[in-house]
Amino acid sequence: MADRYSGGGVNVETTVLGADEIILNMGPQHPSTHGVLRVKLRLDGEKVVGSECVIGYLHRGVEKIAEHRSYQQFAPYVDRMDYVAAVSNGLGYCETVEKLMQVEAPPRARVIRTILTELQRIASHLFWLGTHALDIGALTPLFYCLREREEILKIFEKYCGARLTTHAFRIGGLQYEAYDELEKDVERFCKGFDKRVDEYESLLTENRIWVGRTKGIGILTAEAAIAMGVTGPVLRASGVQWDIRKAMPYAAYDQYEFSIPTGKNGDTYDRYLVRMEEMRQSRKICLQGIENIPAGPILGKVGKVLKPPPGEVYHSIEAPKGELGYYIVSDGTTQPYRVRIRPPSLINLEALDQMIRGHLVADVVAIIGTLDIVLGEVDR
Amino acid sequence: MPLDNELVKRYKARFGGGIVEAWLDRKQAILVVAADRLLEIARYSRDEEGFDLLVDLTAVDWPKREKRFDLVLFLYSFPKNERLRIKALLGENEPVASVESIWPTANWLEREVYDMFGIVFEGHSNLKRLLLPEEWQGYPLRKDYDILQQDEAWVRENLGIESGQ
Amino acid sequence: MNLNAIIPYILPVLFALVIVALLPLVAGYIVLVERKVMADMQVRLGPMRVGPHGLLQPIADAVKLLLKEDIIPESADKLVFWGAPLISVTAAMLALAALPIGPFFQIADLNIGLLYILGISSLGIFGIVLGGWASNSHYSLMGALRSAAQLVSYETSAGMAVVGALLLAGTLSTRGIVQEQSDTGWWFIFVAPVGFFIYLVASIAETNRAPFDMPEAESELVAGYMTEYSGFRWALYFLAEYTNMVVVASIATTLFLGGWMRPFGNTRAFNFLDYLPPLLMFLVAGYCFRRTPKQPVQVQKMFMAAVGLLCIVVALVLIMPLAVPRDSYLATSKPGIHGAFWFLFKVAAYIYVFMWLRFTFPRYRFDQLMRLGWQFLVPLSIVNVMMIGLALALHRQFGWPNWISFPLCIVLTLVAGGFLLATGEKHEHPFVGEVGEGQEEETPVHA
Numbered sequence A: 001m002a003d004r005y006s007g008g009g010v011n012v013e014t015t016v017l018g019a020d021e022i023i024l025n026m027g028p029q030h031p032s033t034h035g036v037l038r039v040k041l042r043l044d045g046e047k048v049v050g051s052e053c054v055i056g057y058l059h060r061g062v063e064k065i066a067e068h069r070s071y072q073q074f075a076p077y078v079d080r081m082d083y084v085a086a087v088s089n090g091l092g093y094c095e096t097v098e099k100l101m102q103v104e105a106p107p108r109a110r111v112i113r114t115i116l117t118e119l120q121r122i123a124s125h126l127f128w129l130g131t132h133a134l135d136i137g138a139l140t141p142l143f144y145c146l147r148e149r150e151e152i153l154k155i156f157e158k159y160c161g162a163r164l165t166t167h168a169f170r171i172g173g174l175q176y177e178a179y180d181e182l183e184k185d186v187e188r189f190c191k192g193f194d195k196r197v198d199e200y201e202s203l204l205t206e207n208r209i210w211v212g213r214t215k216g217i218g219i220l221t222a223e224a225a226i227a228m229g230v231t232g233p234v235l236r237a238s239g240v241q242w243d244i245r246k247a248m249p250y251a252a253y254d255q256y257e258f259s260i261p262t263g264k265n266g267d268t269y270d271r272y273l274v275r276m277e278e279m280r281q282s283r284k285i286c287l288q289g290i291e292n293i294p295a296g297p298i299l300g301k302v303g304k305v306l307k308p309p310p311g312e313v314y315h316s317i318e319a320p321k322g323e324l325g326y327y328i329v330s331d332g333t334t335q336p337y338r339v340r341i342r343p344p345s346l347i348n349l350e351a352l353d354q355m356i357r358g359h360l361v362a363d364v365v366a367i368i369g370t371l372d373i374v375l376g377e378v379d380r
Numbered sequence B: 001m002p003l004d005n006e007l008v009k010r011y012k013a014r015f016g017g018g019i020v021e022a023w024l025d026r027k028q029a030i031l032v033v034a035a036d037r038l039l040e041i042a043r044y045s046r047d048e049e050g051f052d053l054l055v056d057l058t059a060v061d062w063p064k065r066e067k068r069f070d071l072v073l074f075l076y077s078f079p080k081n082e083r084l085r086i087k088a089l090l091g092e093n094e095p096v097a098s099v100e101s102i103w104p105t106a107n108w109l110e111r112e113v114y115d116m117f118g119i120v121f122e123g124h125s126n127l128k129r130l131l132l133p134e135e136w137q138g139y140p141l142r143k144d145y146d147i148l149q150q151d152e153a154w155v156r157e158n159l160g161i162e163s164g165q
Numbered sequence C: 001m002n003l004n005a006i007i008p009y010i011l012p013v014l015f016a017l018v019i020v021a022l023l024p025l026v027a028g029y030i031v032l033v034e035r036k037v038m039a040d041m042q043v044r045l046g047p048m049r050v051g052p053h054g055l056l057q058p059i060a061d062a063v064k065l066l067l068k069e070d071i072i073p074e075s076a077d078k079l080v081f082w083g084a085p086l087i088s089v090t091a092a093m094l095a096l097a098a099l100p101i102g103p104f105f106q107i108a109d110l111n112i113g114l115l116y117i118l119g120i121s122s123l124g125i126f127g128i129v130l131g132g133w134a135s136n137s138h139y140s141l142m143g144a145l146r147s148a149a150q151l152v153s154y155e156t157s158a159g160m161a162v163v164g165a166l167l168l169a170g171t172l173s174t175r176g177i178v179q180e181q182s183d184t185g186w187w188f189i190f191v192a193p194v195g196f197f198i199y200l201v202a203s204i205a206e207t208n209r210a211p212f213d214m215p216e217a218e219s220e221l222v223a224g225y226m227t228e229y230s231g232f233r234w235a236l237y238f239l240a241e242y243t244n245m246v247v248v249a250s251i252a253t254t255l256f257l258g259g260w261m262r263p264f265g266n267t268r269a270f271n272f273l274d275y276l277p278p279l280l281m282f283l284v285a286g287y288c289f290r291r292t293p294k295q296p297v298q299v300q301k302m303f304m305a306a307v308g309l310l311c312i313v314v315a316l317v318l319i320m321p322l323a324v325p326r327d328s329y330l331a332t333s334k335p336g337i338h339g340a341f342w343f344l345f346k347v348a349a350y351i352y353v354f355m356w357l358r359f360t361f362p363r364y365r366f367d368q369l370m371r372l373g374w375q376f377l378v379p380l381s382i383v384n385v386m387m388i389g390l391a392l393a394l395h396r397q398f399g400w401p402n403w404i405s406f407p408l409c410i411v412l413t414l415v416a417g418g419f420l421l422a423t424g425e426k427h428e429h430p431f432v433g434e435v436g437e438g439q440e441e442e443t444p445v446h447a
Helices: A062-066 A071-077 A086-101 A107-136 A141-160 A180-204 A208-214 A220-227 A234-235 A266-292 A344-350 A353-356 A361-371 A374-377 B006-018 B036-049 B106-117 B150-158 C003-041 C057-067 C078-098 C113-134 C139-167 C174-184 C194-208 C230-256 C270-292 C299-324 C329-360 C366-396 C402-427
Strands: A012-013 A020-026 A038-045 A049-056 A311-319 A322-330 A338-342 B017-023 B026-031 B053-061 B069-077 B082-090
Touching: A049 A353, A049 A361, A062 A071, A062 A311, A062 A338, A071 A086, A086 A107, A086 A311, A086 A322, A107 A180, A107 A208, A107 A266, A107 A361, A141 A180, A180 A266, A180 A311, A208 A361, A208 C366, A220 A234, A234 A266, A234 A322, A234 C299, A266 A361, A311 B026, A322 A344, A322 B053, A338 B053, A344 A353, A344 A361, A344 B106, A353 A361, A353 C194, A374 C402, B006 B017, B006 B026, B006 B036, B026 B036, B036 B069, B036 B082, B053 B106, B106 B150, B150 C194, C003 C057, C003 C078, C003 C230, C003 C329, C057 C230, C078 C113, C078 C230, C113 C139, C113 C174, C113 C230, C139 C174, C139 C366, C174 C230, C174 C366, C194 C230, C194 C299, C194 C329, C194 C366, C194 C402, C230 C329, C270 C299, C270 C329, C366 C402
Parallel strands: B026 B082
Antiparallel strands: A012 A020, A020 A038, A038 A049, A311 A322, A322 A338, B017 B026, B053 B069, B069 B082
16 A cells, blocks of 8 residues: 655545545644654544654764764763653663673762652653643643653752753763752652642543543553563553563662552553652652762762773663663774664654554544653654 | 573574574673574574563674674563573675564664664565665665765755755 | 614614724733633743733734735635635624623613524634635645534534523523523522533533634644634634633523622622622722832833723722712612623633633543533433423422422433433443443552
8 A cells, every 4th residue: 555645735545445545644843743753644534544653853873973982972962862851861871881891880879860860750751741731632731740840950950050961970970969958959849749740630630531532542452562562651551560670670779669550451541640650659769769878989980081891781771761771882992882772762652553543633642642752762 | 701501502402503602791691693593583582482572673783794794682571581682693785584573563673774784674564764764875874884974865856955064 | 864763773883883893802802811811820920021911912912913914825715715704703793782781781682682692603603614615725624614513513502501591581582581580589500500511511612612622723633724814814713712702601691690680689688799899990900009110111010000090990980889879860870880890790700711621621532522512411401401391380380389399300400411421431432442341440550
């Protein structure tokens, strides 16, 4: 079945049965595709019968650039991939290089990294909630979420000077010592945050219209999710209880107590509930973290010039969007030989085709929103 | 360092010469297999060994080697909570079987490898470029593709400018 | 020329001119109020720059829209393209003719007033469909047809809800309806609350407001009938939409909220409420004067002070009939002036509820919207009419006292409503076959 694209217009093709199948182009510029994503939908009337994603509009060749930078020079580049959750990207990369170098970050650094990463998870989920609710038509949660996110970004700014692309961590630990009021700020944020999440839930969770727009939409069964390689909250909402923080703990996660929310049906509503609960669990981790930040150095024994022994390593973390993996091959020089970034958004986006079949056009926007993709990560 | 645990023994018992090498690098298991037996090894991994998640599929270019490409599959098993890396060595124009029929997630992953390296996957349902425009010439992640290089003809024709640099 | 023959026509013409002249301004300010209310609910400030607290924003917007380039698509039907917004605006404005803003402020006291209003509002749908048609764009037309389908569906239930109130009033004349509420002393909302609720929901859908604004939402792929319109033509559509809001709010006020009656209008003990309007205006004036020194620029200071003075003038006008001796001529203007104030106050409250709902709820998907209209509201409104009829019959034919027959019928209507809601749940999601009926509540399972 040929797919012809005619630059934003409409193609009407007659199928075998004589019914008209229209190809509708949700172009790269669209308020709800969360970036430059192009989705070619095949419609039978209002119903979607097939789709094709065209990506690459934000491809910057990050993996190629990595081969021409030193390990430390490449660290700011990873922030720009999932720009909504830059701290997680940085954590993944630094931990992978540390594994490659076979050094370990000191305990103090690990705990502070955990706290900042969990704050970043909350910030990322808040942004997701705001934009997802906006796509479905609820205009107010966006502003409330941005208000909370503002608090977190202020903490980041006080810590490392940047709000969005933070480059917060260094290979071997941290560069900046935790500023004096970090614990107080985090505590103040976390104390008020639970009530805020209750507020968002009161607006949406029991709302008849919200439930009607999200329940039963975009169902992904557990088998389909595993087959499509989906990870993160999408996988957990489909019923698979798997979180890298529990399965293969990294940073300081093995010291903290938290639970992994799982859904049952794998629909949009479950994904919403899972992410809301994840925000609460992240807050719990933060509170546990600041109770006891060990004293000590913040940077491990890493020289100025990093020359890892030849070999390769794969390490992944539980980013807010899914499993963010780094595969770094070293040939013994100061520049990596190959850096491969496993983008959770790309692999989650692959499942989009399966999820939107049979739905109405109006649901496509909701399903794209529920996958929580960031095009910077999809295209790198 | 070379690896010879239970898992490797089972693979070697099943596939014999198909398993070329097995070693442990920084505590991570790597299995090098023959490229022509990749599909059956993949099926065995998913069905018998329980590696139901294909985490990632990528390639590394070693231009000085005779078989220049390293096709790398990252597998994960939910029941065993174990990771495994499978590598296959491929020559320059050597096609390899697609594992899309085993793990559907390989669809886009293989397309990206094709896009960036030029490795052809036989049996893939839709092997065209993923990130770059379809008419782009050249395979950027190969080591002989310069970092400042671009498909001049495509840029001139489609963007109307001399160069993106 | 017999002057006496012309006088009865002068006053209505004058009122009509005043309303048509003021309406764009009022609609513009309703837009500003909406933006400020939206901002307040979204923890932000809204327009603040143009004029003190953004009070000149509508003027700036109007000037901008007037100066915009007038783009007409090449292949559009020029005459229809030009005429469609006019139809919408005309229909909306004509409907205002029969609305009683006070006992003395009414352009035309038709004895079929309500029928006239409902009919004219339906004509507004032409403007939408023709606008989509004239754009000569497949998706504009689809959006326009969807809007029209939505409007027609909800007209039915709105009309039935109105019929319910008409049964209670016994007359189609808008003045007569308010008179009836004044005579019995009960606003019809207390007598027929379900009817009011139906009318509230239906009127939101009638005016294409959220949560029923799928046809014109930005994140929806189909851009809606207004896409090809820019500049002042678009402003006309917007004017029509906000005027429609005023019209439905006025209908609701007339029918259900007692029109120009003061709360507890017939009870002497509550006469102190008469002082509430001027008090309110004095408070607003006081707020304006308090904010005056805090304005950054001299011009804004003067403007704020002017607004405060305006409020004081209005307050004085309101207090005037109360302050003069009871039997002087000026005192007879009290029902007129205070009536107008209470009417506008209720209309404003109704429109505030519209805005409140818009910023709280997500949007209904189009099929859910139609399902709600036809499978829930229409049956419920029919039941409502039957029950009101039953209550009236029980009261008038069988002599049951009011306080038994009406509550009984309200309860029966609510039961019917609950029944409709319960049976309606099963028919959601027709396309996603594997979900099945009756999804259970799922709560996340923790590790």
